[in-house]
Amino acid sequence: MKVTVLEQTDNTLQMRVEEVRPGLINAIRRIMLAETPTMAIEEVVILENQSPLFDEIIAHRLGLVPLKTNYDQYVVSSDCTCEGVGCHLCQAGFTMEVEAPEDGFIATTGDLKPQDPEVVPVSDKIPIAKLAKGQRIVIEAYARLGIGQDHAKWQPVSTMAYKMIPHVKVDTNKCDGCKECVEVCFRQVFEMQKDKAVVVDEKNCTLCNLCVETCDVQAIAVSHDENNFIVTIESTGALPPMTIFEKGLDVFRKKYEELITLLPGRVPKVTPKKPRAKKKALPKKPKKKKEPKAPASKTKTKTASKSKTKKKK
Amino acid sequence: MNINIIKNTSRELELEIEGEGHTLCNPLREILFEDAHLTFAGYSVPHPLTRSARFIVRTDGKVKAINSFKKAAKKLIERTEELRTEFKKALKAA
Ligand code: SF4
Ligand code: SF4
Ligand SMILES: [Zn+2]
Numbered sequence: 001m002k003v004t005v006l007e008q009t010d011n012t013l014q015m016r017v018e019e020v021r022p023g024l025i026n027a028i029r030r031i032m033l034a035e036t037p038t039m040a041i042e043e044v045v046i047l048e049n050q051s052p053l054f055d056e057i058i059a060h061r062l063g064l065v066p067l068k069t070n071y072d073q074y075v076v077s078s079d080c081t082c083e084g085v086g087c088h089l090c091q092a093g094f095t096m097e098v099e100a101p102e103d104g105f106i107a108t109t110g111d112l113k114p115q116d117p118e119v120v121p122v123s124d125k126i127p128i129a130k131l132a133k134g135q136r137i138v139i140e141a142y143a144r145l146g147i148g149q150d151h152a153k154w155q156p157v158s159t160m161a162y163k164m165i166p167h168v169k170v171d172t173n174k175c176d177g178c179k180e181c182v183e184v185c186f187r188q189v190f191e192m193q194k195d196k197a198v199v200v201d202e203k204n205c206t207l208c209n210l211c212v213e214t215c216d217v218q219a220i221a222v223s224h225d226e227n228n229f230i231v232t233i234e235s236t237g238a239l240p241p242m243t244i245f246e247k248g249l250d251v252f253r254k255k256y257e258e259l260i261t262l263l264p265g266r267v268p269k270v271t272p273k274k275p276r277a278k279k280k281a282l283p284k285k286p287k288k289k290k291e292p293k294a295p296a297s298k299t300k301t302k303t304a305s306k307s308k309t310k311k312k313k
Numbered sequence: 314m315n316i317n318i319i320k321n322t323s324r325e326l327e328l329e330i331e332g333e334g335h336t337l338c339n340p341l342r343e344i345l346f347e348d349a350h351l352t353f354a355g356y357s358v359p360h361p362l363t364r365s366a367r368f369i370v371r372t373d374g375k376v377k378a379i380n381s382f383k384k385a386a387k388k389l390i391e392r393t394e395e396l397r398t399e400f401k402k403a404l405k406a407a
Contacts, residue, residue: 256389
């Protein structure tokens with residue numbers, strides 16, 4: 001395995017990952033999209049809404065606002081001591097009170113006042129509603145941790161994609177300089193140099209095979225590596241892409257750890273006739289012991305110390 | 314995640330994994346193919362909305378199917394950790 005970072009900005013990360021099986025990288029992609037938790041607004045209390053939009057549209061728009069996520073402070077509310085009711089350990093509050101000073105005023109995420117300064121919208125310019133002079137919106141909103149599998153608003157990445165590393169070769173002895181490949185390739189992989197097609201940007205190739213089909217003298221060969229990938233992560237801003245990747249690996253790892261503990265330790269000889277009754281009893285044991293312990297202890301110790309500062313009645 | 318074992322003999326393991334789908338099963342199946350004693354490994358997701366998968370592993374009998382299955386899961390954990398170290402190294406180098 002080998003990883004090389006190709007490009008890195010605040011919200012994007014492109015890297016080359018070599019000698020990895022496609023199933024592994026694809027599972028990690030799926031986890032980053034659907035099972036890596038982030039915060040998003042889940043509950044909205046509308047106290048006043050004079051805007052032309054229905055309450056539920058405003059609530060929906062608020063839900064889709066990407067929020068900066070802080071894993072250390074919050075727990076998933078279903079694992080929380082409040083048992084999913086919602087408390088300061090598992091949800092972050094926002095308030096918003098706007099009155100349009102003039103026609104065409106746009107209420108944005110900048111008007112959302114966060115109670116926790118670490119859980120804020122990634123941008124304060126996201127529009128929520130356009131108002132006429134004097135119209136008011138007064139709301140309370142609560143953000144919770146969740147996963148993309150339940151709703152896309154909890155997805156930490158706008159894309160996470162990978163492609164196999166392409167290889168494009170031109171046989172200069174066969175090439176007759178007809179230029180057709182240069183014209184047909186929409187990713188500008190080829191250029192004409194001294195009447196021969198030359199590969200100038202191999203990485204950009206999408207493996208569409210158009211050039212191979214177009215070349216009348218079969219001078220082009222396009223192939224790809226099965227186990228080497230270019231991976232691109234584009235964050236919504238909720239978390240830095242590096243954190244998303246690492247958290248994704250954590251989630252992935254935990255799945256298999258859980259799987260191993262759920263499987264029976266010693267292999268009992270089971271007659272295939274009555275499998276259900278026996279087997280259900282077996283996997284239960286390790287599960288019961290493990291599950292409540294791990295999350296409960298975490299939530300209590302980690303958050304209890306911090307909760308003092310931000311207690312809410 | 315919840316597991317119902319449907320068949321568990323030395324040569325064959327068949328189980329239902331509730332609450333999981335392709336994300337869990339596909340890498341497992343891929344790693345299982347590297348096992349020399351394996352004769353068959355496959356899974357199906359009967360319906361995409363029910364979040365459950367059925368996994369079948371068959372071996373030549375020299376290794377118990379369930380042990381092959383566990384070994385594959387362990388291998389995957391190791392590879393994840395390898396990927397994590399490589400990733401950290403790459404971030405430092407960048
Ligand atoms: S299409 Fe084939 S022959 Fe024509 S320039 Fe490209 S490589 Fe050469
Ligand atoms: S396979 Fe498609 S993208 Fe790649 S070089 Fe040929 S035409 Fe361009
Ligand atoms: Zn709570």
